[in-house]
Amino acid sequence: MEMLSKEMLKNAIGYWDNRAQSIIKFKGGEFYTERKASIPYYIYRRNKTLYLMDKLDVKGKNILEIGCGTGYYCRYLKKRGGEVIGVDLSNNMLKLAKKYAKNSSLGILFLKNTAEDMGFKNESFDMILSVTVLQHNENSRLKMIVREMSRILKRGGKAIIFEDIAPKKIEVRMDKKGMIQLFRPVGEYVSIFKRYDMKLTSHVTLSSPFYASAMHPYNYIHNRVHIPPCMELIYPKICVEITKLLDKIWQTEGAGMGYFVFTKGCDEDD
Numbered sequence: 001m002e003m004l005s006k007e008m009l010k011n012a013i014g015y016w017d018n019r020a021q022s023i024i025k026f027k028g029g030e031f032y033t034e035r036k037a038s039i040p041y042y043i044y045r046r047n048k049t050l051y052l053m054d055k056l057d058v059k060g061k062n063i064l065e066i067g068c069g070t071g072y073y074c075r076y077l078k079k080r081g082g083e084v085i086g087v088d089l090s091n092n093m094l095k096l097a098k099k100y101a102k103n104s105s106l107g108i109l110f111l112k113n114t115a116e117d118m119g120f121k122n123e124s125f126d127m128i129l130s131v132t133v134l135q136h137n138e139n140s141r142l143k144m145i146v147r148e149m150s151r152i153l154k155r156g157g158k159a160i161i162f163e164d165i166a167p168k169k170i171e172v173r174m175d176k177k178g179m180i181q182l183f184r185p186v187g188e189y190v191s192i193f194k195r196y197d198m199k200l201t202s203h204v205t206l207s208s209p210f211y212a213s214a215m216h217p218y219n220y221i222h223n224r225v226h227i228p229p230c231m232e233l234i235y236p237k238i239c240v241e242i243t244k245l246l247d248k249i250w251q252t253e254g255a256g257m258g259y260f261v262f263t264k265g266c267d268e269d270d
């Protein structure tokens with residue numbers, strides 16, 4: 001069996017522990033209340049994610065969130081009646097997750113582990129969620145994670161995946177601290193999940209081609225362009241309105257946020 005290199009794991013833990021430290025400094029302490037909180041697109045995107053999650057039947061289901069970070073979605077799913085476990089490789093993220101869940105008196109189990117090998121019994125979960133986690137794992141790790149998901153997911157169970165995607169081929173970005181972000185085309189996820197007996201049964205792309213090209217230089221802190229302060233106020237709002245419109249009228253496989261449901265051991269479409 002392939003092993004995750006110690007060096008790789010150490011780097012990932014160090015990176016996400018530091019990210020958690022910087023989250024604490026921001027009001028609210030949620031992942032998206034970092035710099036992104038004030039950016040209308042990210043607010044819109046998170047609301048869209050919740051809108052899609054609202055459609056899932058979670059009551060009484062055993063749900064696992066891999067890469068749960070500060071536990072935002074764990075709390076959300078627990079409040080909707082799910083039995084929820086959150087797993088993350090970062091202690092600092094988990095400290096925050098536990099703190100917030102305790103504050104809202106929720107009985108969520110948070111465990112430190114890598115998604116590649118979580119040690120749960122075979123077929124333990126009805127649903128496994130991943131929100132912007134797989135995109136931070138290169139292909140060898142992705143395959144290990146998907147294999148593990150398939151092992152612990154019940155037959156007919158669902159893997160719910162939200163990841164940034166690219167239109168045709170993998171786009172690799174790296175931030176200043178060296179964390180990679182892999183924008184994979186939908187087909188790449190489909191073929192890897194298929195290998196482990198999970199079939200794509202539902203797919204929506206929050207289509208942000210306009211946003212991605214128009215706003216990316218503004219948003220992306222490393223190559224951020226400076227625009228006049230008055231434009232800083234209106235430009236993101238205009239862009240998000242156009243993006244909302246595009247999402248209504250244009251289903252695309254292109255750049256944006258991919259929402260996938262993979263069902264284990266299923267031949268029929270949902």
Ligand SMILES: C[S@@+](CC[C@H](N)C(=O)[O-])C[C@H]1O[C@@H](n2cnc3c(N)ncnc32)[C@H](O)[C@@H]1O
Nearest residue numbers: 016031067068069088089090093114115131133
């Ligand atoms: C971008 S954050 C997303 C957090 C959360 N899903 C959310 O949307 O608020 C990615 C999280 O995944 C965790 N992570 C990344 N790769 C992981 C892996 N292989 N195993 C477990 N956790 C991982 C990181 O520690 C981090 O907390």
